[in-house]
Amino acid sequence: MRDILDAVASGELSPAEAEAKLAGYTTTGAGRFDAARETRRGVPEAILAEGKTPDETATLAAAAVETSGRALITRASHAHVDAVKAMLSDADIDSDPRARTIVATEPGFERPTIDASVGIVTGGTSDAEAAGEAAAVLREMGASTERIEDVGVAHLGRVLDHLETLREMDVLIVAAGREGALPTVVAGLVNTPVIGLPVSTGYGHGGDGEAAMLGMIQSCTVLSVVNVDAGYIAGAQAGLIARAVADARDD
Amino acid sequence: MRDILDAVASGELSPAEAEAKLAGYTTTGAGRFDAARETRRGVPEAILAEGKTPDETATLAAAAVETSGRALITRASHAHVDAVKAMLSDADIDSDPRARTIVATEPGFERPTIDASVGIVTGGTSDAEAAGEAAAVLREMGASTERIEDVGVAHLGRVLDHLETLREMDVLIVAAGREGALPTVVAGLVNTPVIGLPVSTGYGHGGDGEAAMLGMIQSCTVLSVVNVDAGYIAGAQAGLIARAVADARDD
Amino acid sequence: MRDILDAVASGELSPAEAEAKLAGYTTTGAGRFDAARETRRGVPEAILAEGKTPDETATLAAAAVETSGRALITRASHAHVDAVKAMLSDADIDSDPRARTIVATEPGFERPTIDASVGIVTGGTSDAEAAGEAAAVLREMGASTERIEDVGVAHLGRVLDHLETLREMDVLIVAAGREGALPTVVAGLVNTPVIGLPVSTGYGHGGDGEAAMLGMIQSCTVLSVVNVDAGYIAGAQAGLIARAVADARDD
Amino acid sequence: MRDILDAVASGELSPAEAEAKLAGYTTTGAGRFDAARETRRGVPEAILAEGKTPDETATLAAAAVETSGRALITRASHAHVDAVKAMLSDADIDSDPRARTIVATEPGFERPTIDASVGIVTGGTSDAEAAGEAAAVLREMGASTERIEDVGVAHLGRVLDHLETLREMDVLIVAAGREGALPTVVAGLVNTPVIGLPVSTGYGHGGDGEAAMLGMIQSCTVLSVVNVDAGYIAGAQAGLIARAVADARDD
Amino acid sequence: MRDILDAVASGELSPAEAEAKLAGYTTTGAGRFDAARETRRGVPEAILAEGKTPDETATLAAAAVETSGRALITRASHAHVDAVKAMLSDADIDSDPRARTIVATEPGFERPTIDASVGIVTGGTSDAEAAGEAAAVLREMGASTERIEDVGVAHLGRVLDHLETLREMDVLIVAAGREGALPTVVAGLVNTPVIGLPVSTGYGHGGDGEAAMLGMIQSCTVLSVVNVDAGYIAGAQAGLIARAVADARDD
Amino acid sequence: MRDILDAVASGELSPAEAEAKLAGYTTTGAGRFDAARETRRGVPEAILAEGKTPDETATLAAAAVETSGRALITRASHAHVDAVKAMLSDADIDSDPRARTIVATEPGFERPTIDASVGIVTGGTSDAEAAGEAAAVLREMGASTERIEDVGVAHLGRVLDHLETLREMDVLIVAAGREGALPTVVAGLVNTPVIGLPVSTGYGHGGDGEAAMLGMIQSCTVLSVVNVDAGYIAGAQAGLIARAVADARDD
Amino acid sequence: MRDILDAVASGELSPAEAEAKLAGYTTTGAGRFDAARETRRGVPEAILAEGKTPDETATLAAAAVETSGRALITRASHAHVDAVKAMLSDADIDSDPRARTIVATEPGFERPTIDASVGIVTGGTSDAEAAGEAAAVLREMGASTERIEDVGVAHLGRVLDHLETLREMDVLIVAAGREGALPTVVAGLVNTPVIGLPVSTGYGHGGDGEAAMLGMIQSCTVLSVVNVDAGYIAGAQAGLIARAVADARDD
């Protein structure tokens, strides 16, 4: 640390640059892809493909792989997958059409491992994309994940069937659209932290995830919530909690 | 019916007046209190005390008792109760401070009886007023009611404990505030018509019953819904269904 | 019931599984299509075609027919109809382009019959899809339905022309877009339960069914309401009421 | 007009001042009370008492009487009435507690007369304040008004009873709270211009006049609309139409 | 009138049918096109092409021409125009691409004439469609219209240039998008009834006519308002006022 | 567990009751206070004093102390404090007027201890109540808490001053009103899970915590969020995470 | 600057503390009152009295006077004024009941002077508080202000009368409630930067400043906007612009 302070004293670094270095990041000339944040929080940055052309997406992915060894792309169409495969012909590409995610890694890239498990609970096929996005970021962070599918508040028996599994997890992500009641029901049955993930199903009044979002925010039990369809945020937050648990486990 | 048409032909009645008479109502000079609607739909009109002075409320109640033998008053404060008792000293007064209802009847008033049962399910004390309003109108319509209290989506065991009772009812009213998930959970367990009654609990984003209302409207199971805190409407709608069932039972 | 409890005691069933069985449903390996709910509530599950590919829709329909003898598909385009016909070549297919519904049944499938009638009231062609969806689910539940079309609050004479029919029904579904006043007008004329079905017509401020929804929620008469364009829910709720009436009639 | 232009040429008046004078108004030193607008549009300015102290209200009323011979005060409490009576001891004071209006005139003040009639239709006591405000401004503008009370969409017979009167009016103001359907129903029955006046009754979702406002804006018939509880605006707009009709009648 | 009442007395007509006839309309078997409303209110019904196929639109237009001699179609695309021309080859077709209106009349159709004038004020090209829709219905109702274009609150000089014309009109429609201030500015300068017509220009926060609508509803001067882009309603309401004025002029 | 299953087999317990017992809760006759949930999730139930009379609050507190040894009361006024002190004269009472919390414990009550630390970051005095509520529930759950006050996005230096402390915590709650940017800024600097707690400061457009809530939901970094002013929920969620960490630490 | 870097090098200061010092602020132990921000931006911090007790307000005011020589208090009631006068008996107190502001200065306090002028335009008495708040902060920053009152879009002549004055200002703040059109009209007439200040007048749909805010945001001319009733922000922003102009003038 001494050398950083010397650099400040000598004028080579501004105090802000010094602070930045001490905080574990650097301002590279690379611009757009924030390798620093990845280092800083241990959360892989995601490239949101939606609203970008396949070509723009692939270029960013290449920059990410070059800088950090890996690119995580969300909300990708088939055209995005094709463009990434074409441009990163040397990389290992793993794409999941249901989750609409792509992960590209340079050969030999080693993921971290977190000794903690995250359960991802969904009610139906319409939750698959958001849940898959969460699963992708968790896998990249190294947590082990368990998918608990096809449960729903209108089918209580299915929730109860999985009770033991739900209680064994270190953290739970519970995705739900429509009225968004599932996280409330699940959180009432476990003593694990639950993250509610509203999904943009539903139509008409309160549709597009609005009712689900408000229902989770107003839950009569203990929950925290992320944005509608924000599978990446839910996964990364669960990953941060899982890593805190795993770090404690390692001590 | 002949004499009505004669009265039209002779000019004593306008076609509109004739239609009115055929439809079972008359335009009395009494103005405000609609005794006709009561006759027509079999639903006692309610006098909403909120926003009226005790004196105005009592005057309307007196008009209602005189016209129809009974007054049903909702959202009444202690002052409203006192004013009604003072002005209708000859009537039988039955007031319920938790439901904030008053029923005044002339001596000897006979309620109808409906051979059908309505279950009213609530999660906590904050649902008591809306549920009590529903119970009051149902009692006046003659249906038998069953209160199932202190159940909630965060306490699934309590719902399951009451399953048999829930399934025995002809109609269910399920009240819920906060995220409003209880009607969805209950409707998933029974084959009875369920009416969702959102309650204005909750604060902050989506509070005051907004999340509950949207959650019930977006329910992933089969429900119909009434306005926030609209206990009177929920009760009357359940009463109409109960009467349809009872009428069929009587055939 | 004894054998279920034995299975619990012996560890073959968890208490939750036991509860599930007692409640009349089973968790099949089939996953997605909930034959159990159909058995439990007597309401045919609907497959929402909107947002699914023709292929996905047809696959789910095949699963539904295999499990329960029937598939009910809503919001189907011509492409969905073609895919269902191609995949279920042995089934009887009945599709209604105005209602955008498809019903596929295995040969010899027998619908239930409910001895009760449901009136479906609409104001114009723009209500036809929602009303047709309601009619489809009611037909599958076995209720007899009567369509009362082209009435509207700006044409009171037409409402009054149908008064007798409206009063003969056991339940009424009243669909309306724009200002959504028709259910209020109809409910003021009958003593039958009325379910308001807002339709997403209208444009500009309060358009897309918003004004209609709020108007029905705020109705000055007794109504319950379903979501905008939720013809399936309106139909199923009317069907549950009709069945309750018919069951009483059968006693 | 020549002298005004001379004043511009000589620099006594700016072009803007000239324009103002030609347009029929003057910028007095009196400040707050716009006697000019009254002259210009023939609509008496209203002093909104709500949010002003009794003393402030009375002071403005005195300024209005001094400038234009008359003060029209809306949303006045008893305290406002008392303060106006005390400060304007020489004026004729006419206050209406249901409409919450006060009109103060200097002795001998002569109202205009408009040979046209405006119908003001209301559904119940909760519409009385807004309707009374409209009636007050119309009386001050000189139009004759007819009150048609206690009609409502849930009581169609009452609407039909008044059909002849409704059709005789030159303009109609139709006030309604809750779902706000009455203006639509009335406008479907007459060939008179109808102004919808939403009233802030109703509670819960879409309450406080929101559903009524949206319903009138979305009406499936021909209407124009004013703000919630804006009785003064509805009355003044109806008065402008009535005067246009009366002016034509006088030609 | 006597024969209608006889028909009621003899059972040939229900009271509702009688009322309908007295009110000036009949329930034809034609269903959809409400020729009756046209007779009743003197306002030509509009066929909204948006959301209908060209074929459906042309079929409705044919029905309208057959029933009432004329069809007025709004929000029509080129395809709608072509289909109408093809199906109504004998009719006179007048289409306006800026207003997106089509008027088809049977040969020899005679429009009414209203001796009153309506000014239609707009700020720019984006108001042309709504204003043109208003002009079309006014022309069909027989009123004379004056277009005052390219004025706006940010160009006060242009408003003032047209002041004399504005003051000569019997009614004014003032269209505005963005912040919607023009109707307020115009209404402050004239003593004519002003109808505010919000237009769906604007983007971002309060865009799509929302700010314009709210601004007109909250206007600090006297106005009434119609829905966003509701040129037909604005025109028809102005036409009803113009006709009331013209009728008075004729007396 | 054997004896529970025996009780099921013998009919003493329903499967639902069995499930309930296995889940760690019992349905007591006490009704309102859910001691079971406390046992189940390890989160002390809170009694929300707001909207309850002092007497009702004290009665519930007495029930809570009797059942679980402790009562946690939130949003309490001075009158609530006095009533609780009067009714629970034997209990230890700890009230915090800034946080508006009361904790009552029976003599000798022993809190759990969690070997994990939670940082509670606030920007100003207006965040004190929500933050204090979070601190109270964390203290009752046994976590150690650190308050980091008077930091804000408009005073970045203060945030940076506390960087080391922020990074040492196991979980962070960051409260913010107005634009709610502080949790985003903090989460960008640490690799700890951050829970955003919006506070109902701010006025006008987006006030009362609305902008803060939306800003946290839309954060460009990784966060989860609770309702506006939901200090209790934020604290309990942080407590669940802290306990998960501590349990891992203990392994 | 050298000594700061030395302090960093020696470990006396963290880089963040160094950055803070270089930026012109220090973290005092005083906590709440941000004297630093005042130094940094040259904008006096305001103490918002609303929601604080008179005593809390006076205590903060004392801290402000002690730290910076001056306290600026907004939204103060008479009770706040009395408390400030009592606690700061040695200070010079200047309170303005219409603006609801208090300024307390230590004897001999010298305000800065900015050689630039700010015009504050209002339409009526209801804008006085917000405009007065803006004027207070501008006076404390040293700018000269000109009040242009009682102009409004419905009284264009008054706007035009003040055109010369409006054009002489360096910056304009234009306050408006209701439909908020005045800033648009003014900005169309001048080439000066205009800041729109929406005011919470208006009632019903779009009331409480909502329509005014949206109208300014959607203005068809060039404006920037602050929050509803945010007189302090409008004044401070105008002050920053005025100072930039004055600094340029001084060069």
Add this chain to the structure above:
Amino acid sequence: MRDILDAVASGELSPAEAEAKLAGYTTTGAGRFDAARETRRGVPEAILAEGKTPDETATLAAAAVETSGRALITRASHAHVDAVKAMLSDADIDSDPRARTIVATEPGFERPTIDASVGIVTGGTSDAEAAGEAAAVLREMGASTERIEDVGVAHLGRVLDHLETLREMDVLIVAAGREGALPTVVAGLVNTPVIGLPVSTGYGHGGDGEAAMLGMIQSCTVLSVVNVDAGYIAGAQAGLIARAVADARDD
């Protein structure tokens, strides 16, 4: 000025025309393109290509170049660029695909020069369009602009790196999407006027710039704000401030 007044006196000019001329604008027959406003405020009018056909856009651009020597076109697609190039073959065309702007000038056109600098701060590529639009209008107004890119609240180091540059600017535009916190952070570090420019990034609850807009409106520091994506307005407002500063500098 004398001759204008003479023209008024002689009737050649109306007072309004005189006022218009004095204000520096004329009503040309050209209609749509407001060359006058450009002269009046020194802000080049923008032609919004979005919603216009390429041909319409090019025609307007030709009119603008003919009238004022220059056309500024915003939100242009490639097709718009091609059409403008084709129609204005003699003009100098400068198009920026990232900003989606086109500037066409007649040969030899001379831009003004403003001796003041505007900083435009952005967080990422999604802010490029709005920022580029602001830069385009500033360049046309003659201000020098500095782009500060890729800073964001989650990367504080980057903000601090640019602190010196930020403080050297005369005005700052700070664009931000998602939670919109960047303008608040920047404004807390400088004593320059800051204009917040919300950008329509973000999805789900509060997406499309809604959270960013509300966050800037609620900022706890001194800012003024423009509409979502309103780069042109932000640039023009900054340009007006810059010119005021430059004019002072020139004195």
